[in-house]
Amino acid sequence: MRYVYIIQSILKTDKRYIGLAYDVERRLKEHNTGKSIHTNKHKPWKIIAQFGFADEQKAFDFERYLKHGSGHAFAKRHFW
Helix, strand or coil: CEEEEEEEECCCCCCEEEEEECCHHHHHHHHHCCCCCCCHHHCCEEEEEEEEECCHHHHHHHHHHHHCHHHHHHHHHHHC
């Protein structure tokens, strides 16, 4: 399974990140220990949502959708 996940900073709730991982819990630990340059300034993080896909291409497509245009508006409307 491949997962698309949405995390939100606990201290700065306006900071969010959308990512892709095989193991979301392990990836969250990496975000919270500063191993990601994109999220290390706003740690700690919590998981807002995660979506599992058996088809890896569909996971990539959904992540891309959430990060752009109408998908970004969809995520904003439904998750924060």
